[in-house]
Amino acid sequence: MADTVAAIELKGISKSFGPVQANRDINILVPKGTIHGIIGENGAGKSTLMSILYGFYKADAGDIFINGKLTPIPDSQSAIRAGIGMVFQHFKLVQNFTVLENVILGVEDGPLLKSSMSKARKVLADLSREYELDVNPDALIEDLSVGHQQRVEILKALYRQAEILILDEPTGVLTPDEADHLFRILKGLRDQGKTIILITHKLREIMETTDNVSVMRRGTMVGNVKTSETSPEQLAELMVGRKVLLQIDKQPATPGEVMLKIENLRVRDIAGVERLKGISLEIRKGEILGIAGVAGNGQSELLGALGGIQNATGSVTYKGAALPLSGKGADGRTRRDIGIGHIPEDRQVLGLIMDFAAWEDMAFGYHYLPKYQKNAFTMDNEAIKADTAAKMATYDVRPPIATLAAKSFSGGNQQKIVVAREIEADPDVLLIGQPTRGVDIGAIEFIHKEIIAMRDAGKAILLVSVELDEILSLSDRIAVMFDGQIMGFKDPKTTNERELGLLMAGVSGEAGK
Amino acid sequence: MTKLPTWADVVLVPVISLLLAAFVAALVLLAIGQSPIQALNVMVEGALGSAYGWGYTLYYATSFIFTGLAVTIAFHGGLFNIGGEGQALLGGLGVSLVCLYLPMPHWTMTLLLAMLAAMVFGGAWAAVPAYLQAKRGSHIVITTIMFNYIAAALLIYILVSVLRPTGSMDPASARFPDAVGLPKFHDMPFLQDLFLKYGPDGLLKLSKEGLPTYQRVPANVTFFIALAACFGVWRLMWHSRLGYEIRAFGKQEKAANYAGISSFKIIMIAMILSGAFSGLMAINNVMGQAERLLQNSAEGAGFIGIAVALMGRNHPLGVLLAAILFGFLYQGGASLGLETTIPIELRTVLQGLVILFTGALDIMVRMMLGWFFVPKTATAKGAA
Numbered sequence: 001m002a003d004t005v006a007a008i009e010l011k012g013i014s015k016s017f018g019p020v021q022a023n024r025d026i027n028i029l030v031p032k033g034t035i036h037g038i039i040g041e042n043g044a045g046k047s048t049l050m051s052i053l054y055g056f057y058k059a060d061a062g063d064i065f066i067n068g069k070l071t072p073i074p075d076s077q078s079a080i081r082a083g084i085g086m087v088f089q090h091f092k093l094v095q096n097f098t099v100l101e102n103v104i105l106g107v108e109d110g111p112l113l114k115s116s117m118s119k120a121r122k123v124l125a126d127l128s129r130e131y132e133l134d135v136n137p138d139a140l141i142e143d144l145s146v147g148h149q150q151r152v153e154i155l156k157a158l159y160r161q162a163e164i165l166i167l168d169e170p171t172g173v174l175t176p177d178e179a180d181h182l183f184r185i186l187k188g189l190r191d192q193g194k195t196i197i198l199i200t201h202k203l204r205e206i207m208e209t210t211d212n213v214s215v216m217r218r219g220t221m222v223g224n225v226k227t228s229e230t231s232p233e234q235l236a237e238l239m240v241g242r243k244v245l246l247q248i249d250k251q252p253a254t255p256g257e258v259m260l261k262i263e264n265l266r267v268r269d270i271a272g273v274e275r276l277k278g279i280s281l282e283i284r285k286g287e288i289l290g291i292a293g294v295a296g297n298g299q300s301e302l303l304g305a306l307g308g309i310q311n312a313t314g315s316v317t318y319k320g321a322a323l324p325l326s327g328k329g330a331d332g333r334t335r336r337d338i339g340i341g342h343i344p345e346d347r348q349v350l351g352l353i354m355d356f357a358a359w360e361d362m363a364f365g366y367h368y369l370p371k372y373q374k375n376a377f378t379m380d381n382e383a384i385k386a387d388t389a390a391k392m393a394t395y396d397v398r399p400p401i402a403t404l405a406a407k408s409f410s411g412g413n414q415q416k417i418v419v420a421r422e423i424e425a426d427p428d429v430l431l432i433g434q435p436t437r438g439v440d441i442g443a444i445e446f447i448h449k450e451i452i453a454m455r456d457a458g459k460a461i462l463l464v465s466v467e468l469d470e471i472l473s474l475s476d477r478i479a480v481m482f483d484g485q486i487m488g489f490k491d492p493k494t495t496n497e498r499e500l501g502l503l504m505a506g507v508s509g510e511a512g513k
Numbered sequence: 514m515t516k517l518p519t520w521a522d523v524v525l526v527p528v529i530s531l532l533l534a535a536f537v538a539a540l541v542l543l544a545i546g547q548s549p550i551q552a553l554n555v556m557v558e559g560a561l562g563s564a565y566g567w568g569y570t571l572y573y574a575t576s577f578i579f580t581g582l583a584v585t586i587a588f589h590g591g592l593f594n595i596g597g598e599g600q601a602l603l604g605g606l607g608v609s610l611v612c613l614y615l616p617m618p619h620w621t622m623t624l625l626l627a628m629l630a631a632m633v634f635g636g637a638w639a640a641v642p643a644y645l646q647a648k649r650g651s652h653i654v655i656t657t658i659m660f661n662y663i664a665a666a667l668l669i670y671i672l673v674s675v676l677r678p679t680g681s682m683d684p685a686s687a688r689f690p691d692a693v694g695l696p697k698f699h700d701m702p703f704l705q706d707l708f709l710k711y712g713p714d715g716l717l718k719l720s721k722e723g724l725p726t727y728q729r730v731p732a733n734v735t736f737f738i739a740l741a742a743c744f745g746v747w748r749l750m751w752h753s754r755l756g757y758e759i760r761a762f763g764k765q766e767k768a769a770n771y772a773g774i775s776s777f778k779i780i781m782i783a784m785i786l787s788g789a790f791s792g793l794m795a796i797n798n799v800m801g802q803a804e805r806l807l808q809n810s811a812e813g814a815g816f817i818g819i820a821v822a823l824m825g826r827n828h829p830l831g832v833l834l835a836a837i838l839f840g841f842l843y844q845g846g847a848s849l850g851l852e853t854t855i856p857i858e859l860r861t862v863l864q865g866l867v868i869l870f871t872g873a874l875d876i877m878v879r880m881m882l883g884w885f886f887v888p889k890t891a892t893a894k895g896a897a
Contacts, residue, residue, distance in 0.1 A: 307771065308773060309770055309771055331773040331775065332770065332771050332772050332773030332774075333772070333773025333774070334773065335773070336773065342771070344771055349765065349767050349768065350767055350768050350771040351768065351771070352768065353760075353761050353764045353765050353768055354764070354765070355764045356760075356761070356764065360757070364761065364768070364772050365771070365772035365773060367754060367757055367758075367772075368754060373754070377753050377754075377755075378748070378752050378753055379752060379753060379754050379757060381751075381752065
C-alpha cells in the first residue's frame with residue numbers, strides 16, 4: 001500500500017463555530033483503493049470534517065489534497081468535480097421521481113431529457129451488473145425500500161464519476177441482510193479502485209469492513225490505526241477516552257402486574273392504508289418489552305397510538321381502565337397526565353423544537369405543570385431554567401448551557417435532553433423509540449443504564465429499536481414486527497440475530513429462507 | 514451560509530438594507546430629474562423636523578404597529594395572515610357601531626367598548642379562515658386574501674345600505690358624537706406646548722378668546738395603547754404558556770402534536786388574536802382620526818403590517834421601530850407631494866423598495882455580510 005497515492009489527505013484542518021471548536025488540527029491520510037472508517041462520539045466533529053471535505057463548510061485553516069494535489073473545496077460543486085460523492089444519512093432524493101430521473105438530476109446533458117435518460121439507463125445497467133447495485137431504473141423512489149433508496153444514492157454518486165465515496169452512518173435504517181449487502185457493494189467498489197470513507201458509530205461494521213480506521217474525540221484526531229491491528233474495546237476506549245462497557249450489565253427482570261394491555265390495535269394512515277393490523281401484547285411492571293423490526297413496519301404507529309399522537313382502534317387497558325384511542329383524551333398531554341411517558345423515535349421532528357432553547361425544550365410537553373407557572377398567564381421561565389440546569393448536570397448534557405438552541409447540540413446531547421425530560425417526569429409506562437439512533441457510544445451506555453434503572457424501579461417499558469444489538473441486550477422479552485403485525489415473541493436469552501432477522505423479513509420460523 | 518453575530522443580524526442587516534433601498538430610490542429620483550438630497554431633506558423635515566410632522570408620523574406608525582403585531586402573532590404560529598386589511602375594515606365597523614349606537618358619557622368608557630368591538634369583529638373575521646385551515650386544510654394565505662375582498666364588499670354594502678345617513682351621497686357613516694372623540698396629542702396637557710401655533714411674526718397665534726391655539730395632528734391616545742400592545746405581545750409570546758404553545762406549534766407542528774398541543778386550538782387562537790390586533794387598528798384611524806366610518810378606512814395598513822413584521826423580525830420591539838420607519842415614509846412621502854414637484858406616488862415606490870430590500874432581498878444582504886464576517890473570525894482564530 002505504500003506505493004499508492006493518497007486519495008485524500010487532510011492537513012491541519014481546523015474549524016470552529018463561535019466558541020465551539022468542532023475540528024482542531026485534523027490530519028488524515030486515506031490511501032487510494034481502501035475503505036477508511038471514521039468513528040467518534042456524536043459531536044466529535046466527524047460530520048463537520050466531512051462537510052468541509054464536501055464543501056458545505058469552509059475550514060478556518062488547513063489544506064485538502066486530492067490524489068496528491070492541493071484542492072480547495074469552496075462548495076459541493078467543486079467536491080463533485082474533484083470526484084467526491086456523498087451518501088447522506090438522510091437521503092436527498094426526490095420522492096416522486098423515478099430512479100433514473102433522480103440519477104440524472106442536475107447533470108442532464110441538455111434541455112431535453114431523452115438522450116441523458118438513455119445514457120443513464122446504460123450506465124446504470126453496467127453499474128448494477130458490476131457491483132450488485134440492482135435497482136429498477138423506472139421505479140418511483142417512494143415505492144422503494146430504504147435499502148434500495150440508499151443504492152440510488154450510491155448510483156447517483158457513481159454516475160457523477162465519484163472516485164471517493166463518503167457514507168454517513170449508512171446502516172442506521174437497514175436490516176442486517178441489507179447492511180451485509182451494502183458492505184458487499186462497498187468491498188466491490190474498493191476492489192475496483194474506489195476509495196470509501198465510512199462514518200459510523202458501530203464498531204462491528206468498522207471491524208468487518210474497513211482497512212484503516214481513524215478515531216475522533218472532541219474535535220481532534222486521537223488515533224489512526226490499521227483495522228487488523230485493533231479491537232473494538234480499544235476503539236471504544238479511544239473514542240470515549242475511558243474504558244466503556246460494551247456489554248450491558250443487568251439483573252434478570254422481576255415482572256409485576258400488567259400495566260398496559262393492548263388488544264387488536266389498528267391504525268390507518270391518511271391514505272387509508274392499514275399500518276397496524278391488529279396488534280395484541282401486554283407490558284408488565286418492571287420489564288422491558290423490545291419491539292424488533294425494520295423501520296416502517298408499524299413501530300412508529302404503535303408508539304404514536306399509545307403516545308396519543310395518532311388515532312387508532314382496538315382496545316388498550318392501562319392500569320385496568322380503558323385508554324381512549326381517538327377523540328377526547330387521546331392526546332399527548334392526557335397521556336402524560338396519567339403517567340405514560342414517551343421518548344419519541346425522531347427527536348428532531350417530534351421530541352424537540354429545534355429552534356427552541358434547551359430550557360424551553362426541557363419543559364416541552366410538561367410546560368403546563370404547576371411547578372413551571374408563575375400565575376395563570378405567566379410561565380416561570382426562571383424555574384424552568386433552574387430545573388434545566390439541574391437535569392443537564394445529572395444527565396451530563398454538553399455543553400451545559402440552558403439558553404443554547406436545541407439544534408446547536410450534537411445528536412447525542414439532544415437525545416439526552418429528551419431522555420432527561422421524559423425520565424425525570426417519572427412515568428409509570430415509558431414508550432421509547434430508537435433511544436440511541438445517531439447517538440455516540442458514551443451516551444448510549446448512559447442511556448441504556450437509565451433505561452435499565454427505570455425498569456428496576458418497577459416501570460413498564462416498551463422499547464422500539466431497529467438496532468438488533470440494542471433489542472437483544474436490553475429487552476426482557478422481544479416481539480418482532482413485520483408489516484403491521486407481530487410475527488412472534490422471542491426470549492432474548494435463547495434467540496439470535498439470524499432468527500430475529502428472518503422474522504423481521506416476514507419469514508415465519510418454520511418456513512426458512 | 515455563515516451565521517452572523519446577533520448584533521449584526523438585528524442592527525446591521527436592516528440598516529444596510531435600508532441604505533440600499535435609499536440608494537435605489539435616489540437613482541429613481543435622478544432618473545425623473547429630481548434631486549435626491551432635496552427629497553431626503555423634505556422628507557426628514559416634513560416627517561421628523563417638527564412636532565407637527567411627528568404628529569402625523571406617529572399616527573401612521575400607530576396603525577402599522579397594530580397590523581405589524583397582528584402579522585407577528587400569526588407568524589409565530591406558522592400562519593401567514595395576509596388578511597389584516599379586511600380584519601381592520603371589520604374592526605372599523607365594530608368601532609363605528611359602538612361609537613354610533615353605544616356612546617358612553619366619557620370617552621374612556623367608549624374607548625374600552627370600542628376596543629372590545631374592534632377585537633371581536635377583527636377576530637371573528639380571522640376566525641373563519643382559521644377554522645377552514647384547522648378543519649378543512651384550506652390554505653390560510655388564500656382564504657385571508659379572499660376575505661379581504663369580501664370585507665371590502667361587505668363594508669360598501671353596509672355603508673351604502675345601512676349606515677349611510679339619509680340624504681347623504683357619500684358612502685360613509687354619520688359622524689360620531691363629539692363625546693366619543695379621542696384626545697389627540699395636541700389635546701394632551703403634557704404634550705400640548707409642542708403644538709403651539711405661531712404667526713409669521715413669531716408670536717403666538719391667539720384665538721378670539723385670547724387663548725393660545727394649537728396645530729391639529731391626528732396622532733392620538735391610541736399610540737400609547739399601541740405601545741402597551743407591543744409590551745403585551747412580548748409578554749404573551751415569550752412569557753406565557755399560550756405564547757410558548759403558539760411558538761412550538763409554529764416551529765414544528767408534529768412536535769406540538771406529540772406534546773399534546775391541539776393544533777385546532779392554536780390555529781384558532783393565534784388567528785383570532787391576530788385578527789383582534791388588526792381590528793384594533795381601527796381605534797386609531799376610525800375613532801381617533803376620521804371619526805366616522807369611511808369606505809376604505811384601512812388604507813392599506815393591513816398590508817404594510819406584513820412588511821413591518823418582516824422588517825421587525827417578528828419581534829414587538831422590531832415591529833415598533835419598523836412601524837415608525839414606515840410612518841416616516843408615509844408622512845415624508847406626503848410632504849414630497851405637497852412641497853415638491855415629485856409626485857406623491859413616489860411614496861409607494863419608496864415603500865416598495867424598502868419592502869423589497871428589507872424583506873425579499875434580506876438574504877442577499879446577509880450573504881454579503883457573511884463574507885465580511887467569515888475571514889475576520891478566521892484570522893482572529895489564526896492569530897490566537
